[in-house]
Amino acid sequence: MITWLGLAASVLLVGIAIGISALLRLRLERELIVASIRMGVQLALVGGVLTLVIADDRSIWWSWLWVAGMVGYASDVAARRAPQVPGLRWLALGAFSVAAVVTMGVLFGLDVFPVDGRTVVPLAGMMVGNSMTATVLAGRRVIEEIGDKRDQVEARLALGRDSRAAARPYVRAALRSALTPQIETTKATGLVFLPGAMTGLILAGVDPADAVKVQAVVMFLVLGAVATTTTVVALGAASRLFTPDHRLRLVDDPSLRQ
Amino acid sequence: MSRVESHPAIELDDVVVTRSGRRVLDHLTASFATGRITAVAGPSGAGKTTLLRLINRLSVPDSGVVRYRGTDVAELDPLVLRRRVGMVFQRPTAFPGTVRANLAEAAPDRDGSYVTALKQAALDLAMIDRDTAQLSGGELQRVCLARTLVTEPEALLLDEPTSNLDDDAAALFEAAARSLVGSGTTIVWVTHNRSQLERVADDVLELRRQP
Numbered sequence: 001m002i003t004w005l006g007l008a009a010s011v012l013l014v015g016i017a018i019g020i021s022a023l024l025r026l027r028l029e030r031e032l033i034v035a036s037i038r039m040g041v042q043l044a045l046v047g048g049v050l051t052l053v054i055a056d057d058r059s060i061w062w063s064w065l066w067v068a069g070m071v072g073y074a075s076d077v078a079a080r081r082a083p084q085v086p087g088l089r090w091l092a093l094g095a096f097s098v099a100a101v102v103t104m105g106v107l108f109g110l111d112v113f114p115v116d117g118r119t120v121v122p123l124a125g126m127m128v129g130n131s132m133t134a135t136v137l138a139g140r141r142v143i144e145e146i147g148d149k150r151d152q153v154e155a156r157l158a159l160g161r162d163s164r165a166a167a168r169p170y171v172r173a174a175l176r177s178a179l180t181p182q183i184e185t186t187k188a189t190g191l192v193f194l195p196g197a198m199t200g201l202i203l204a205g206v207d208p209a210d211a212v213k214v215q216a217v218v219m220f221l222v223l224g225a226v227a228t229t230t231t232v233v234a235l236g237a238a239s240r241l242f243t244p245d246h247r248l249r250l251v252d253d254p255s256l257r258q
Numbered sequence: 259m260s261r262v263e264s265h266p267a268i269e270l271d272d273v274v275v276t277r278s279g280r281r282v283l284d285h286l287t288a289s290f291a292t293g294r295i296t297a298v299a300g301p302s303g304a305g306k307t308t309l310l311r312l313i314n315r316l317s318v319p320d321s322g323v324v325r326y327r328g329t330d331v332a333e334l335d336p337l338v339l340r341r342r343v344g345m346v347f348q349r350p351t352a353f354p355g356t357v358r359a360n361l362a363e364a365a366p367d368r369d370g371s372y373v374t375a376l377k378q379a380a381l382d383l384a385m386i387d388r389d390t391a392q393l394s395g396g397e398l399q400r401v402c403l404a405r406t407l408v409t410e411p412e413a414l415l416l417d418e419p420t421s422n423l424d425d426d427a428a429a430l431f432e433a434a435a436r437s438l439v440g441s442g443t444t445i446v447w448v449t450h451n452r453s454q455l456e457r458v459a460d461d462v463l464e465l466r467r468q469p
């Protein structure tokens with residue numbers, strides 16, 4: 001376990017970063033100090049609340065409540081990052097909820113992990129945190145693709161294809177873009193970088209073989225979650241661009257905004 | 259130009275369309291006869307494209323009624339309507355891939371109809387496996403016409419289809435259209451080219467730009 005003195009010593013590394021910034025006149029010293037303090041305070045707060053939530057005598061429902069809070073907050077962050085995607089807040093909420101049910105269902109339903117505050121909260125956190133960027137990317141790409149290829153979308157509609165068929169090539173392209181980075185990360189895991197969960201477990205004294213198993217499950221969890229959330233968001237965002245009678249709404253229609 | 263009265267395939271009744279605060283069509287009433295080419299002429303912004311989009315319900319009017327064969331298009335299944343009333347856009351909108359893949363977008367399981375459609379659009383049948391990226395503008399536009407014809411439409415909406423083509427390519431397109439009318443197809447042809455209008459139109463609808 002790390003002692004408080006050890007933690008304080010590690011701040012020396014931030015000092016090196018500040019020193020480089022000062023030496024090269026990057027003017028990032030203040031940013032580095034603020035970022036480090038903010039991170040420390042946030043982690044302390046989360047750690048404190050987590051200690052309460054996942055304490056052994058605490059009901060598991062507190063953990064699920066925490067997960068629901070994470071899903072809600074992540075949906076809000078996603079919506080703020082991509083305001084051009086109509087209704088993204090609700091789409092992302094639906095996507096994270098579906099992904100939570102699917103991934104937690106597999107991991108706990110098949111007894112991969114025991115249902116416990118110590119497993120529910122971190123696993124859901126991994127799922128939500130890692131899917132958020134891909135979700136935002138998928139939503140943005142759908143809007144861009146359909147906006148850019150508007151002529152082709154309308155040409156398909158004019159042939160009597162329904163809006164789902166007219167949007168399909170562009171939804172597919174958006175999903176490929178959103179999923180590819182995670183696939184690349186998965187490919188590189190273990191060779192190019194050692195992921196955080198595994199590194200943390202090994203540092204905490206867990207047998208590397210056990211740490212590898214946990215990490216593999218986490219990577220599968222993230223892949224499944226990214227695929228689920230991006231699909232829900234891409235299909236949902238695409239459907240928002242069409243009327244029920246298969247007309248393409250204007251992409252810049254202000255009424256589409258949240 | 260002589261006008262022979264016949265049953266209208268398409269009617270617009272007191273149609274109003276406003277876009278970005280501007281009246282594009284202002285209480286327009288018009289009809290398009292069956293089995294004839296009606297040219298729609300007028301300056302830019304007069305609502306020519308909007309008019310075509312109303313007929314196959316890619317757009318809807320703010321008020322008024324558009325009828326196809328006597329039925330309000332709002333009451334028809336838009337997917338069925340769009341196969342009965344095909345549209346060719348001003349810019350060729352070929353999809354990536356081969357000509358065959360383009361035709362398949364209109365009717366995936368009707369390989370047999372592709373030959374007929376290519377012939378009607380005055381295209382060489384050997385072209386079917388060529389990539390659309392290798393075709394000229396005129397060929398692309400006729401591929402788009404052929405693609406629309408695969409659905410065997412009763413009426414065609416042509417939105418300045420030859421405006422980006424050279425004279426020879428435009429003449430081929432016009433000949434293809436005239437031959438379709440000969441077999442009973444109704445055509446609404448938006449054009450700003452006066453000489454083309456003289457050559458192809460049986461009837462003319464002149465639109466004015468609204469202030």
